[in-house]
Amino acid sequence: MGGENRKFPVRTLVKVLRFNEQGLIPTVIQDVKSKRVLTLCYLNREALEKSLADGKVYVFRRSQNRLMLKGETSGHVQLIKRVYVDCEGKSLLFAVRQHVAGCHQGYFTCYFRRLAQTGRLAMAERRVFDPAKIYTRSA
Amino acid sequence: MGGENRKFPVRTLVKVLRFNEQGLIPTVIQDVKSKRVLTLCYLNREALEKSLADGKVYVFRRSQNRLMLKGETSGHVQLIKRVYVDCEGKSLLFAVRQHVAGCHQGYFTCYFRRLAQTGRLAMAERRVFDPAKIYTRSA
Numbered sequence: 001m002g003g004e005n006r007k008f009p010v011r012t013l014v015k016v017l018r019f020n021e022q023g024l025i026p027t028v029i030q031d032v033k034s035k036r037v038l039t040l041c042y043l044n045r046e047a048l049e050k051s052l053a054d055g056k057v058y059v060f061r062r063s064q065n066r067l068m069l070k071g072e073t074s075g076h077v078q079l080i081k082r083v084y085v086d087c088e089g090k091s092l093l094f095a096v097r098q099h100v101a102g103c104h105q106g107y108f109t110c111y112f113r114r115l116a117q118t119g120r121l122a123m124a125e126r127r128v129f130d131p132a133k134i135y136t137r138s139a
Numbered sequence: 140m141g142g143e144n145r146k147f148p149v150r151t152l153v154k155v156l157r158f159n160e161q162g163l164i165p166t167v168i169q170d171v172k173s174k175r176v177l178t179l180c181y182l183n184r185e186a187l188e189k190s191l192a193d194g195k196v197y198v199f200r201r202s203q204n205r206l207m208l209k210g211e212t213s214g215h216v217q218l219i220k221r222v223y224v225d226c227e228g229k230s231l232l233f234a235v236r237q238h239v240a241g242c243h244q245g246y247f248t249c250y251f252r253r254l255a256q257t258g259r260l261a262m263a264e265r266r267v268f269d270p271a272k273i274y275t276r277s278a
Contacts, residue, residue, distance in 0.1 A: 009258030028167050028176055035174035040230045084250035091179045093250045111223035111232045119148030
């Protein structure tokens with residue numbers, strides 16, 4: 001679970017970034033191995049600095065008014081392997097090593113529902129874990 | 140360039156979507172073949188309906204106050220192959236067949252700059268086309 005954390009200096013990166021009106025930068029999280037898109041999250045500057053200093057994804061949890069390590073409760077952390085910035089400095093892409101699964105609801109990715117050509121939403125993945133067993137407290 | 144456009148009914152999908160305060164839904168665009176993340180764009184409801192009805196990505200261009208086909212000028216269209224929605228209905232993921240290149244600046248993806256562990260931004264891709272030759276008018 002531990003392993004080689006990569007740390008990235010943030011200074012040059014921050015110069016080209018254009019945080020949005022809420023002070024956030026949208027960040028696409030992609031699994032480095034399968035290349036599947038895991039989720040889209042929003043980092044404020046503090047969360048970005050902490051993520052790059054630590055080599056793990058942190059997000060700002062508004063409801064708790066604090067930085068939170070992704071996977072803090074579940075242990076399903078995301079180790080940052082590569083960091084990309086888009087042409088306009090308006091979003092980031094992190095290639096990560098995902099431990100167990102990326103989605104709160106027990107799926108590897110948050111995009112587990114696929115729109116069928118009939119118009120219905122179909123399950124595109126099977127559950128990897130049971131959320132009820134992992135998140136015992138409604139923290 | 141033409142080919143089998145997929146069309147998706149939008150009704151069920153729209154029911155689970157939570158557009159943001161600006162009436163937009165962030166949409167991650169991934170190349171279906173290479174699995175590389177091409178870009179992150181924002182669709183209003185009209186752009187979403189048009190994209191799914193047509194099987195090609197359209198965005199709402201604020202500066203021109205109109206829907207615009209991605210690749211309208213360059214011909215570098217994105218054919219939608221699969222559509223996914225995240226666990227919270229707050230973002231979409233389109234798997235597309237990208238014609239030529241996805242980025243305005245001539246690269247296959249918009250994430251052509253990578254943060255090196257030295258802290259510098261390095262080019263992660265080579266240019267696929269010369270923007271000066273494609274975008275002759277500043278439309």
